[in-house]
Amino acid sequence: MIPIESESKTKDGTPVVYISKENLIPFMKEKKDEGYDMLLMVTGVDYVDHLEVVYHLLSTKDGRRLLVKTKTDEEVDSVTGIWPGANWHERETYDLVGIRFRNHPNLKRILLPEGWVGHPLRKNYPMDKKQYVNLGEDGEDKVSYDPKEGY
Amino acid sequence: MSILYGILKFLHWPLWNWYLYGYPAGLWIMYFVDAIIEVVLVFAVAMLVVVILVYVFRKYMADIQNRIGPNRLGPWGSLQLIADVFKLIQKQDIIPKNADRIAFRVAPYIIFTPVILGMLVIPFGNASILQLMVVNFKYTLLFLVAAMVISPLGEVIGGLSSHNKFALYGALRSAAQDIGYEVPMMISVLSLIILAGSYSINDIVNAQKHIPFVIPEILGFIVFFLAMIAKQSIPPFDLPESGSELVSGFSTEYSGMRYGIIYMGNFGFMALASVVVATLYFGGPVGPFFNSVLWIAVKSAVFMIIFLLSWIALGRVRVDQFLNMGWKYLLPISILNLLISSLIAIYFGGAF
Amino acid sequence: MEKVVEVNFGPQHPSTHGVLRIKVKLDGEIIVDAQPVIGYLHRNAEKLSEMGLYPKALIYMDRLDYVAALNMELGYILSVEKLMDVETPERAQWIRMMMVELNRIASHLVWLGTHGLDMGMLTPFFYCWRERERVLRIFDEITGSRLLYNYFSIGGVYSDLTPKGIDMIKEFVNTFPDRLEEIQSIFQKSYIYAKRTKGVGKLTLDDAIAYGVTGPLLRASGLKWDLRKNQPYLFYEKVNFDVPVYTNGDVYSRFLVRVEEMRQSTKIVKQVLEKLPDGDFYNKKYAKPMLVRMKGSGESYVPTESPKGEFGVYVIGDGSTIPYRVRIRSPSFANLQAVSIMLKGYKIADLTATVSSVDPVFGEVDR
Numbered sequence: 001m002i003p004i005e006s007e008s009k010t011k012d013g014t015p016v017v018y019i020s021k022e023n024l025i026p027f028m029k030e031k032k033d034e035g036y037d038m039l040l041m042v043t044g045v046d047y048v049d050h051l052e053v054v055y056h057l058l059s060t061k062d063g064r065r066l067l068v069k070t071k072t073d074e075e076v077d078s079v080t081g082i083w084p085g086a087n088w089h090e091r092e093t094y095d096l097v098g099i100r101f102r103n104h105p106n107l108k109r110i111l112l113p114e115g116w117v118g119h120p121l122r123k124n125y126p127m128d129k130k131q132y133v134n135l136g137e138d139g140e141d142k143v144s145y146d147p148k149e150g151y
Numbered sequence: 152m153s154i155l156y157g158i159l160k161f162l163h164w165p166l167w168n169w170y171l172y173g174y175p176a177g178l179w180i181m182y183f184v185d186a187i188i189e190v191v192l193v194f195a196v197a198m199l200v201v202v203i204l205v206y207v208f209r210k211y212m213a214d215i216q217n218r219i220g221p222n223r224l225g226p227w228g229s230l231q232l233i234a235d236v237f238k239l240i241q242k243q244d245i246i247p248k249n250a251d252r253i254a255f256r257v258a259p260y261i262i263f264t265p266v267i268l269g270m271l272v273i274p275f276g277n278a279s280i281l282q283l284m285v286v287n288f289k290y291t292l293l294f295l296v297a298a299m300v301i302s303p304l305g306e307v308i309g310g311l312s313s314h315n316k317f318a319l320y321g322a323l324r325s326a327a328q329d330i331g332y333e334v335p336m337m338i339s340v341l342s343l344i345i346l347a348g349s350y351s352i353n354d355i356v357n358a359q360k361h362i363p364f365v366i367p368e369i370l371g372f373i374v375f376f377l378a379m380i381a382k383q384s385i386p387p388f389d390l391p392e393s394g395s396e397l398v399s400g401f402s403t404e405y406s407g408m409r410y411g412i413i414y415m416g417n418f419g420f421m422a423l424a425s426v427v428v429a430t431l432y433f434g435g436p437v438g439p440f441f442n443s444v445l446w447i448a449v450k451s452a453v454f455m456i457i458f459l460l461s462w463i464a465l466g467r468v469r470v471d472q473f474l475n476m477g478w479k480y481l482l483p484i485s486i487l488n489l490l491i492s493s494l495i496a497i498y499f500g501g502a503f
Numbered sequence: 504m505e506k507v508v509e510v511n512f513g514p515q516h517p518s519t520h521g522v523l524r525i526k527v528k529l530d531g532e533i534i535v536d537a538q539p540v541i542g543y544l545h546r547n548a549e550k551l552s553e554m555g556l557y558p559k560a561l562i563y564m565d566r567l568d569y570v571a572a573l574n575m576e577l578g579y580i581l582s583v584e585k586l587m588d589v590e591t592p593e594r595a596q597w598i599r600m601m602m603v604e605l606n607r608i609a610s611h612l613v614w615l616g617t618h619g620l621d622m623g624m625l626t627p628f629f630y631c632w633r634e635r636e637r638v639l640r641i642f643d644e645i646t647g648s649r650l651l652y653n654y655f656s657i658g659g660v661y662s663d664l665t666p667k668g669i670d671m672i673k674e675f676v677n678t679f680p681d682r683l684e685e686i687q688s689i690f691q692k693s694y695i696y697a698k699r700t701k702g703v704g705k706l707t708l709d710d711a712i713a714y715g716v717t718g719p720l721l722r723a724s725g726l727k728w729d730l731r732k733n734q735p736y737l738f739y740e741k742v743n744f745d746v747p748v749y750t751n752g753d754v755y756s757r758f759l760v761r762v763e764e765m766r767q768s769t770k771i772v773k774q775v776l777e778k779l780p781d782g783d784f785y786n787k788k789y790a791k792p793m794l795v796r797m798k799g800s801g802e803s804y805v806p807t808e809s810p811k812g813e814f815g816v817y818v819i820g821d822g823s824t825i826p827y828r829v830r831i832r833s834p835s836f837a838n839l840q841a842v843s844i845m846l847k848g849y850k851i852a853d854l855t856a857t858v859s860s861v862d863p864v865f866g867e868v869d870r
Contacts, residue, residue, distance in 0.1 A: 010801065010802050010803050010804060011585045011586050011588075011801045011802065011803035012582075012585040012803050012804065012805050014804065016802075037712050037713075038712050038715055038717075039715055040715055040806075040813065040832060040837075041715075041817070041830070041832045043817060043828075043830045045819060045827075045828045046828075054817070054830075056804065056817070056832070060712060060726060060728055063733050063734055067804075083713055083714075083715070084713050084714055085713055085714035085715035085716075085837060085840060085841075086715075087840060088836065088837075088839075088840050089836075089837075092836075096547075096549075109542075110541065110542060111541065111542040111545040111869060111870075112542060112545065113542070120547055120550055121547075121549060121550055121828075212625070215626060216625065216626050216628075216629040216630075217629055217630065217633060218629060316508075316510050320851075463625065463626060464624075464626060465623075465624070465693065465695055467622060467623025467624075467695070467699075468695055468698070468699070469698070469699050469850070469852040469853075470532070470850070470852055471532070471850065471852075472698055472699075
């Protein structure tokens with residue numbers, strides 16, 4: 001049994017479990033063996049002094065749901081080895097919130113173009129500086145602060 | 152036709168005198184002027200048929216799809232195609248930067264010309280007495296088949312010269328489709344030649360006085376019909392120009408009037424194919440009580456409607472299933488048909 | 504001479520249902536690898552929702568899956584109502600159910616029409632659009648707009664059903680099943696369609712569960728999982744309907760599942776019309792001026808069954824009137840991931856068939 005740091009419930013009755021960063025992978029493996037066979041979503045939340053990663057688990061056999069949360073500063077282990085479907089969710093969390101996932105097969109930005117600077121869903125993201133996306137010479141997107149660069 | 156003969160005789164009057172005085176050049180010039188006038192006439196009639204066909208297609212398709220179709224320009228929308236032609240003519244002519252300029256420009260004309268070439272050799276009128284046929288020599292059937300082979304070649308050239316991966320795929324599909332359906336078509340034509348005993352379309356039409364060739368050669372008819380649909384990429388076999396799969400296949404980079412010529416070539420070939428099928432298998436102008444141009448008009452109209460219906464109502468086949476059908480099914484059926492025709496020919500002691 | 508060519512089915516393409524870019528590695532006509540590239544419609548609805556009040560974020564939810572907008576609103580509204588402990592009167596819940604099922608029919612009709620177009624069949628497109636036009640007129644009569652509604656609100660719905668609207672719904676429900684038969688027979692009796700879709704784009708059940716695929720794709724692969732039956736919300740436990748399940752996992756099964764779902768939705772709408780109670784259509788304690796001052800704290804996630812799969816909005820509130828974090832669980836995002844395994848080993852012609860059977864809507868994928 002992996003030690004749980006704390007527990008609570010969401011407003012609609014789903015149990016929430018807080019796990020420390022190091023125990024994440026063994027805990028997830030245990031949950032998968034218990035029957036939680038579908039990973040629905042990976043969320044990143046920016047509380048200003050730390051970041052949190054939230055995993056939504058579902059068991060299609062009996063309909064139980066579970067939310068798993070970890071606190072982190074920058075890095076978390078990736079669960080793509082357990083559920084391959086976490087691939088794109090983790091890429092999106094890296095893209096928008098800035099959490100890096102160790103051992104991820106392809107950690108690149110997914111929704112924003114490659115050259116984007118900053119992680120928009122952070123609370124300290126500068127909303128007044130605009131970045132412009134144009135077409136670069138190699139056919140890929142080119143991001144810059146100057147609207148006239150690129151085609 | 153006698154009116155045309157009268158007009159030509161009138162036009163030739165000064166040349167006729169010159170010929171009478173023993174200058175053979177006069178005769179050659181007469182033949183030349185004749186040929187030009189008749190080709191232009193056939194071209195005009197073919198264009199008229201294509202325009203009517205496109206109009207019927209759009210209205211018919213609209214009716215099946217529960218909508219109205221063109222109804223603003225002209226009475227019941229009949230001038231829509233003319234307006235479309237004007238619109239296409241005034242568009243900017245865009246040629247991709249790295250395309251092969253000469254081949255790119257020539258390709259639409261290669262697609263379009265066989266339509267006219269084919270129309271020249273088909274007997275439209277009374278087959279034995281007075282021929283509404285522009286050219287008549289011993290090997291018109293071979294000429295017709297050869298002309299119809301050129302058309303898919305234009306698609307391949309257009310696709311290859313466009314410097315575009317989608318066009319390349321469309322061109323390769325067109326080449327594969329063309330080769331796959333060429334052989335069954337030729338073999339079924341071969342069985343026709345055996346039954347009729349001659350390479351001339353005129354003779355084939357005359358030989359159908361007693362019985363249209365579709366009855367002894369029902370298999371050959373099916374093979375030829377499918378091969379005709381396949382050869383000029385008419386839906387449901389329009390893989391080279393698959394509208395929703397490869398953007399627009401080989402004609403991706405063609406815009407403006409070049410595309411208009413390809414489009415008219417498509418419909419012109421559909422018209423040509425229906426006329427050819429009506430002639431070779433159903434007797435063309437030969438009818439039960441009298442021979443006239445009305446019969447061939449009715450028969451080819453029936454086939455045009457069948458082609459249009461198969462366009463509107465059916466989906467698109469997948470390329471490998473389609474080539475499968477050509478090689479695995481049509482080829483053996485056409486060889487079987489050849490065997491049957493040979494047996495019939497032997498049984499009846501020579502050709503019809 | 505086996506050379507692997509990389510072709511780009513670019514963002515502008517007549518048949519990728521929106522802005523999808525697929526990098527395909529081809530060996531002749533066989534697909535060796537296919538990687539979807541998304542992000543062309545990214546508007547970051549999540550960040551925008553954090554900049555306004557709870558009712559304001561509702562309009563961003565509309566624009567996610569724009570063909571089934573009411574399902575998107577429902578997912579958000581149910582989560583926020585749980586977050587704020589708001590009670591909704593019964594009549595409002597029944598009205599919501601009916602609207603959501605009508606929107607499911609409209610969404611599946613869009614899918615059916617464009618699916619036929621991808622297969623080369625031009626005619627079913629017009630028939631489906633004709634039916635969808637009737638549904639859109641019903642929505643216009645009741646909610647005031649045809650495509651993006653902004654109709655649900657915290658505590659109920661914005662306006663009640665009009666008598667003319669109820670008559671239109673009755674007439675639609677009585678005549679739609681026959682028309683659906685006609686459209687379905689165009690596809691089922693077509694030999695070309697059967698040959699192009701049977702056995703194409705197979706997704707096994709284990710792969711589907713591992714990738715988080717839900718909705719008609721999961722039901723076509725063999726698992727009977729429908730949130731309306733397994734974890735009912737609104738009043739789904741009080742109406743009778745079936746859940747279609749097939750085991751082949753190919754494009755043809757997905758077609759059958761969706762057509763059958765349309766039929767079941769019509770059944771549900773009929774039953775709701777009969778059972779509709781009288782009462783308020785919104786919670787009178789929270790009239791409109793009050794809504795802007797409502798505070799939410801805690802977190803909540805209520806999953807609903809949208810036409811594409813499991814949709815839900817995970818809302819975290821910090822006790823103020825502005826949401827702290829809004830995270831949208833969009834089904835098309837997860838389904839699109841599975842496209843790369845569905846395409847391995849098939850041919851190019853199967854690419855459009857497979858992608859169109861997944862039915863991605865890019866407002867939802869890119870948010």
